[in-house]
Amino acid sequence: MALLPFFCGKDCGGDACPLLAEVEDGHIRGMHLNPLAGRYIKPCGKGFRAHKNHASPRRLKTPLLRTGRRGSGQFREIGWDEALSYIVQRLIDIRAKDGPGSVLCIASSGSTGALHNSETLARRFFNSIGGCVNVKGNYSCNAATYALSRLLGASRMNSGFDAETIRYSNLIVLWGSNPFEARLGAELPAYLIEAKKRGARIIAIDPRRSISARILNAEWIGIIPGTDAVLGYALLFEMLQDARFDAEFISKYSIGFESLADYVLGKIDGIQKTPLWASSICGVDANVIIRLASFFWDEKPAMIIPGYSIQRVAYGEEAFRLTMAIQLATRNSGLLGASTGSINNCLPGIKVGTLKELPSSLTKGAFIKEGFTKEAHLWEDNHKSQGIEAELFTKTVPILRWADAVLSPSSYGLGSIKALYSAGGNFLNQGANVTKNIKAFESVEFAVCHELFLTPSARYCDIVLPVSDGFEKEDIGIPWAGNYVLYKPEICRALAGTHSDYWIFSQLSERFGLGSVFTEGRTESQWIEQFLAESEIADIEAFRIEGIFLKKGLLRGGLDDFIADPVHCPIGTNSGKIEFASPLWNQNMTLHWQGLMKKGSTEESFREFRLLTPKVSNFIHSQRIGQEDRSECAQIHINPKDMSAIGAQDGEILKVWNKNGTLMASALADDWVQPGTVWIEEGIWTMPIDEVDLCGNPNMLTSDEGTLESISNIMHGIPICIGRIPEATIGH
Numbered sequence: 001m002a003l004l005p006f007f008c009g010k011d012c013g014g015d016a017c018p019l020l021a022e023v024e025d026g027h028i029r030g031m032h033l034n035p036l037a038g039r040y041i042k043p044c045g046k047g048f049r050a051h052k053n054h055a056s057p058r059r060l061k062t063p064l065l066r067t068g069r070r071g072s073g074q075f076r077e078i079g080w081d082e083a084l085s086y087i088v089q090r091l092i093d094i095r096a097k098d099g100p101g102s103v104l105c106i107a108s109s110g111s112t113g114a115l116h117n118s119e120t121l122a123r124r125f126f127n128s129i130g131g132c133v134n135v136k137g138n139y140s141c142n143a144a145t146y147a148l149s150r151l152l153g154a155s156r157m158n159s160g161f162d163a164e165t166i167r168y169s170n171l172i173v174l175w176g177s178n179p180f181e182a183r184l185g186a187e188l189p190a191y192l193i194e195a196k197k198r199g200a201r202i203i204a205i206d207p208r209r210s211i212s213a214r215i216l217n218a219e220w221i222g223i224i225p226g227t228d229a230v231l232g233y234a235l236l237f238e239m240l241q242d243a244r245f246d247a248e249f250i251s252k253y254s255i256g257f258e259s260l261a262d263y264v265l266g267k268i269d270g271i272q273k274t275p276l277w278a279s280s281i282c283g284v285d286a287n288v289i290i291r292l293a294s295f296f297w298d299e300k301p302a303m304i305i306p307g308y309s310i311q312r313v314a315y316g317e318e319a320f321r322l323t324m325a326i327q328l329a330t331r332n333s334g335l336l337g338a339s340t341g342s343i344n345n346c347l348p349g350i351k352v353g354t355l356k357e358l359p360s361s362l363t364k365g366a367f368i369k370e371g372f373t374k375e376a377h378l379w380e381d382n383h384k385s386q387g388i389e390a391e392l393f394t395k396t397v398p399i400l401r402w403a404d405a406v407l408s409p410s411s412y413g414l415g416s417i418k419a420l421y422s423a424g425g426n427f428l429n430q431g432a433n434v435t436k437n438i439k440a441f442e443s444v445e446f447a448v449c450h451e452l453f454l455t456p457s458a459r460y461c462d463i464v465l466p467v468s469d470g471f472e473k474e475d476i477g478i479p480w481a482g483n484y485v486l487y488k489p490e491i492c493r494a495l496a497g498t499h500s501d502y503w504i505f506s507q508l509s510e511r512f513g514l515g516s517v518f519t520e521g522r523t524e525s526q527w528i529e530q531f532l533a534e535s536e537i538a539d540i541e542a543f544r545i546e547g548i549f550l551k552k553g554l555l556r557g558g559l560d561d562f563i564a565d566p567v568h569c570p571i572g573t574n575s576g577k578i579e580f581a582s583p584l585w586n587q588n589m590t591l592h593w594q595g596l597m598k599k600g601s602t603e604e605s606f607r608e609f610r611l612l613t614p615k616v617s618n619f620i621h622s623q624r625i626g627q628e629d630r631s632e633c634a635q636i637h638i639n640p641k642d643m644s645a646i647g648a649q650d651g652e653i654l655k656v657w658n659k660n661g662t663l664m665a666s667a668l669a670d671d672w673v674q675p676g677t678v679w680i681e682e683g684i685w686t687m688p689i690d691e692v693d694l695c696g697n698p699n700m701l702t703s704d705e706g707t708l709e710s711i712s713n714i715m716h717g718i719p720i721c722i723g724r725i726p727e728a729t730i731g732h
């Protein structure tokens with residue numbers, strides 16, 4: 001028996017957690033904590049169950065070629081040579097006829113790591129053969145990215161807090177965040193528990209009394225989903241009225257605050273955003289708002305920990321402008337133990353090499369400069385011989401609209417999309433509006449995916465390539481937040497019949513005559529050696545044995561340098577200061593709320609409930625760890641009062657619908673969700689029949705319309721109806 005270093009590298013908000021794999025006779029018997037990770041860096045339960053998927057009998061073990069209609073799940077097994085040759089021929093034919101813009105790459109982060117990042121690998125492959133259409137943005141925090149890049153500049157937008165500084169917080173506000181389930185770095189839960197024990201005040205603003213709120217015994221402020229910005233306006237109003245703000249501090253570090261203040265004070269639209277005004281919209285008692293506003297000034301340092309949920313709503317771009325304004329106005333920004341209101345920090349972190357999307361021989365410079373590399377010449381010649389422009393094709397479509405772009409390409413300045421290529425993603429299931437996503441898959445001539453399991457997206461592909469999993473690949477893990485990096489060796493040989501994404505793309509590139517462009521002549525282990533050679537890790541052998549290189553926390557806030565010296569350490573905005581208003585913002589942004597409220601009132605009869613689609617402890621998006629075949633019906637969590645009003649019983653199958661689609665879900669009375677709000681976990685594998693999902697994937701009800709400013713996904717506060725199914729129709 002051996003204990004080998006391993007890291008769980010899921011796109012969960014943790015991204016890399018240290019573990020030890022107990023290995024005996026080539027089999028993984030269990031997972032353990034890596035004691036070298038210290039007291040705070042903790043994997044979640046999913047990490048300890050990671051080996052269950054590895055050993056699942058349902059893993060794909062051979063390439064599949066579709067034989068039935070799309071979605072039927074009918075395939076025949078084929079060999080790797082046949083599969084790869086077929087893919088290359090179809091891509092060559094489609095690209096020769098319609099150009100590189102006829103292929104849409106929908107790769108995502110199902111696999112992460114310095115080398116085995118599925119999204120980077122797929123893009124690198126397509127770049128090495130001349131490009132394709134890619135998706136732009138992300139499903140996670142697109143609206144926040146829009147807002148924070150305007151507030152702070154792109155280079156500093158993830159400048160919220162470092163988990164370790166929570167030691168100094170007096171007030172902690174989990175604003176739509178649920179770090180014990182949805183994670184915001186691997187260290188945050190342990191620091192929050194420590195803060196609770198020493199008596200810090202912890203408040204959770206959330207439509208549900210989340211697991212985090214319960215573990216921390218936080219004061220719970222229930223809020224109507226999607227109205228966090230309204231609460232933010234009222235908090236700011238109260239701070240301005242009550243002289244709990246610092247005007248000098250605001251003007252030293254920001255521009256445009258006055259226009260936000262004018263809106264809040266009613267100078268623009270005649271409506272003062274008072275706690276009473278907000279209460280009628282967001283459902284939070286006015287006295288609670290007044291009390292909360294005072295805490296930010298009176299109980300400094302105040303740490304707002306905003307969750308992604310507050311921006312995954314209609315008009316979600318506005319929420320982060322408010323969290324930042326509140327922290328700056330109350331002079332919390334820059335205090336040790338406070339946050340800036342931005343997303344949690346991406347520390348500069350540990351220096352280590354990573355694979356790039358663009359092979360070094362194909363960098364822009366290499367093309368512009370004389371003396372192309374041999375590979376670049378080869379690439380150019382190859383494309384000329386195919387009659388394709390020898391330029392990299394680099395068009396993108398908003399990720400939320402990928403299916404719309406397939407179905408209406410001209411709306412996105414594209415010709416026809418003929419092929420979909422998926423690696424590390426399950427876009428049919430995870431993208432908004434499943435019905436439209438299915439139509440998009442059905443409309444293309446050719447679809448390929450790399451997969452571990454026969455997912456809903458895989459069922460709609462022509463070729464499914466079985467990939468090796470995290471235990472079967474050596475890699476370096478780079479956490480999203482935290483001052484450490486991780487290492488894992490190849491713990492088990494790849495399951496017979498499977499290969500890594502890297503191997504697959506190398507083979508495809510080779511068949512395009514461009515293998516050395518993609519690989520740059522390196523094997524997978526040579527890349528790891530290269531990345532380590534580029535790193536700051538002095539004792540690489542120890543790192544390989546111990547699996548972790550950990551540096552001391554730096555106890556810094558998100559914008560410490562800027563707050564200490566705004567003149568010599570400006571942030572990346574045009575003014576060098578935080579920009580609450582600028583030409584980059586839509587000047588009418590603050591007026592959007594009036595639009596939203598108006599819209600809401602005209603649809604009042606339709607909007608019976610607001611649906612949340614949160615992450616849960618057991619799964620990561622559609623990665624059903626330990627339960628990859630989920631055929632039972634999803635549960636819809638409903639407050640007991642609403643259950644009575646509907647007349648439903650626990651376990652009863654209910655019909656849930658809106659203008660986007662219909663699903664069936666099993667009713668579950670839940671005291672922890674407030675009346676009027678219901679929730680269904682995200683990531684359930686869809687199985688629609690006649691456009692009704694019997695498994696209850698909530699993306700049947702989401703829309704690809706998106707938020708107004710940044711076309712970001714709306715996953716919370718979705719208007720829905722719930723109804724009982726007449727007995728006569730059950731079973732028909």
Ligand code: SF4
Pocket residue numbers: 008009010011012013014015016017042043044045046047048183186620
């Ligand atoms: S699922 Fe995320 S938080 Fe949990 S162990 Fe894996 S990487 Fe860490």
